[in-house]
Amino acid sequence: METILSAEKLNLYYSDNHALKDITLPVPKGQVTALIGPSGCGKSTFLKTLNRMNDLVDGVRVAGLVTLDGEDIYAPDYDVVGLRKRVGMVFQKPNPFPMSIFDNVAYGPRIHGQRDKKALREIVESSLKGAALWDEVKDRLNKSALSLSGGQQQRLCIARVLAVGPEVLLMDEPTSALDPISTQRIEDLIEELKGRYTIVIVTHNMQQAGRISDRTAFFYRGDLIEWGETDTLFQTPADKRTEDYITGRFG
Amino acid sequence: MEEKLERKATRRRRTPAEFIMENLFLLCALASIAAVAVITVYLFVSGTPAIFKIGAKEFLLGTVWKPTEGQFGILPMIICSVVSTVLAVGAGGVIGVMTAVFMAELAPPWLTRLLRPCVRLLAGIPSVVYGYFGLTLIVPLIAKLSGFAGNSLLAVIVLLAMMILPTIISISEDALRAVPRAYKEGSLALGASHSQTIFKVLLPAARSGILSALVLGVGRAIGETMAVILVAGNTPQIPTSLFDSVRTLTINIAFEMSYAEGLHREALFATGVVLFLFIMALNILLNVLTRRREKKNA
Ligand SMILES: Nc1ncnc2c1ncn2[C@@H]1O[C@H](COP(=O)(O)OP(=O)(O)OP(=O)(O)O)[C@@H](O)[C@H]1O
Numbered sequence: 001m002e003t004i005l006s007a008e009k010l011n012l013y014y015s016d017n018h019a020l021k022d023i024t025l026p027v028p029k030g031q032v033t034a035l036i037g038p039s040g041c042g043k044s045t046f047l048k049t050l051n052r053m054n055d056l057v058d059g060v061r062v063a064g065l066v067t068l069d070g071e072d073i074y075a076p077d078y079d080v081v082g083l084r085k086r087v088g089m090v091f092q093k094p095n096p097f098p099m100s101i102f103d104n105v106a107y108g109p110r111i112h113g114q115r116d117k118k119a120l121r122e123i124v125e126s127s128l129k130g131a132a133l134w135d136e137v138k139d140r141l142n143k144s145a146l147s148l149s150g151g152q153q154q155r156l157c158i159a160r161v162l163a164v165g166p167e168v169l170l171m172d173e174p175t176s177a178l179d180p181i182s183t184q185r186i187e188d189l190i191e192e193l194k195g196r197y198t199i200v201i202v203t204h205n206m207q208q209a210g211r212i213s214d215r216t217a218f219f220y221r222g223d224l225i226e227w228g229e230t231d232t233l234f235q236t237p238a239d240k241r242t243e244d245y246i247t248g249r250f251g
Numbered sequence: 252m253e254e255k256l257e258r259k260a261t262r263r264r265r266t267p268a269e270f271i272m273e274n275l276f277l278l279c280a281l282a283s284i285a286a287v288a289v290i291t292v293y294l295f296v297s298g299t300p301a302i303f304k305i306g307a308k309e310f311l312l313g314t315v316w317k318p319t320e321g322q323f324g325i326l327p328m329i330i331c332s333v334v335s336t337v338l339a340v341g342a343g344g345v346i347g348v349m350t351a352v353f354m355a356e357l358a359p360p361w362l363t364r365l366l367r368p369c370v371r372l373l374a375g376i377p378s379v380v381y382g383y384f385g386l387t388l389i390v391p392l393i394a395k396l397s398g399f400a401g402n403s404l405l406a407v408i409v410l411l412a413m414m415i416l417p418t419i420i421s422i423s424e425d426a427l428r429a430v431p432r433a434y435k436e437g438s439l440a441l442g443a444s445h446s447q448t449i450f451k452v453l454l455p456a457a458r459s460g461i462l463s464a465l466v467l468g469v470g471r472a473i474g475e476t477m478a479v480i481l482v483a484g485n486t487p488q489i490p491t492s493l494f495d496s497v498r499t500l501t502i503n504i505a506f507e508m509s510y511a512e513g514l515h516r517e518a519l520f521a522t523g524v525v526l527f528l529f530i531m532a533l534n535i536l537l538n539v540l541t542r543r544r545e546k547k548n549a
């Protein structure tokens with residue numbers, strides 16, 4: 001099994017708050033890895049270390065190693081822009097820009113230097129198709145993205161990430177703000193995207209983790225308690241805390 | 252039906268104190284409306300006859316202002332007011348919006364905390380003080396650098412640009428801060444640099460707020476009198492260069508009102524009418540902008 005992203009002895013501090021403790025977790029290429037755990041255990045924090053979105057937070061300190069294809073992404077001269085192109089992120093709340101649907105998807109390619117109109121149209125179309133949104137919006141690409149429903153907006157955000165051609169997709173509870181039908185759509189989409197993309201997804205929904213992920217990692221109070229094949233972890237958890245959590249005894 | 256009954260009941264339960272307060276508010280509101288109405292009516296009644304006597308075309312498009320010889324053309328003043336306002340808002344707008352970006356996005360928090368009260372202080376300085384500053388600093392500087400007399404269109408523009416800066420900075424900064432953080436994160440997560448994010452996402456998202464700031468700046472610039480009177484040179488001529496002595500609509504009124512009589516006096520009121528129309532148009536524009544923003548936020 002090929003590992004694309006990997007954390008080794010990763011520690012993260014928000015000022016005095018030790019939010020991630022000695023996390024070691026390889027992310028296998030082309031698979032879906034789910035991060036689960038009770039609120040505040042550090043799932044989002046861990047996810048954000050993988051594309052350095054933590055850089056935006058004041059007073060954050062990272063120690064340890066995160067590698068992408070074997071390269072240390074926290075090395076001083078590492079190209080963060082290039083990293084975020086390769087490791088895209090979808091947020092919990094859909095956050096399309098207040099511009100047209102087309103411009104939202106074209107945003108990434110444009111800032112990375114794509115000027116050619118025809119090429120942009122092709123990228124937009126293939127990305128929207130990739131995010132299973134094309135048929136719903138192809139007649140109104142110039143309408144404001146804010147006029148879409150929540151579920152459509154989230155798929156638009158996925159399309160927007162696909163448009164820059166990433167290898168890894170980080171998703172932080174992408175369906176928690178959505179209704180069941182939209183959730184189903186996004187889950188189907190993840191199913192379809194896996195293989196071509198490596199996906200790391202945070203979810204509070206155990207069934208969802210069970211349905212869509214190949215591997216699951218259980219976080220608890222900043223520690224990574226255990227990780228492994230999703231089926232194994234759910235059926236025969238090694239740790240008592242994991243068992244309690246997945247059976248709903250706390251969290 | 253039931254609701255109506257209930258409303259009636261609450262109304263009857265109103266205490267005398269409440270009754271007095273409510274009517275006090277009403278009275279105040281009526282007083283301010285009355286003030287605006289009186290000014291408007293008075294201005295139009297005393298200003299419009301002159302326009303007809305002189306002739307609308309001669310008045311608005313006439314290039315010579317010589318009240319002693321019965322020539323009342325205010326085109327030079329209109330041009331000067333418009334040109335100085337547009338250029339001042341252009342310059343002040345760019346500098347002000349950039350400053351706002353700096354304060355909202357780039358400066359460390361302690362610096363922003365220091366800058367903000369300074370900007371607010373700038374907004375509160377009386378305009379005659381700005382004028383004095385212009386007269387003793389900007390005018391001599393321009394004179395020295397250009398070789399012309401310093402009282403000029405350029406001096407007016409520089410001074411007006413400075414005067415509108417505080418308004419533009421604070422409103423633009425508020426507008427930028429009101430942009431949801433999620434936009435910024437979304438942009439950075441796509442691999443955009445900070446400056447790309449500012450120019451491609453944050454500023455466009457804050458667009459309507461910044462436009463309102465600019466419109467307010469235009470209103471302040473076109474109505475400014477006391478400061479520009481000290482630096483403009485006050486010659487009623489169509490400027491052909493930035494170094495020409497000029498006179499704005501506001502200066503025209505303030506300068507001559509104290510001694511003008513008869514038609515001359517009426518012509519000054521008519522100048523006021525023209526100014527009033529400009530400002531009314533601006534207000535309508537501002538209203539449209541804010542309404543559009545509200546609709547967008549809804
Ligand atoms: N920007 C921040 N500044 C300071 N502390 C933070 C910040 N973000 C998170 N934390 C802290 O880090 C810890 C982990 O937070 P994190 O958001 O990663 O949890 P989570 O597992 O994603 O929780 P949830 O399921 O509620 O989203 C918490 O104690 C939280 O208070």
Ligand SMILES: [Mg+2]
Pocket residue numbers: 043044045172
């Ligand atoms: Mg979270």
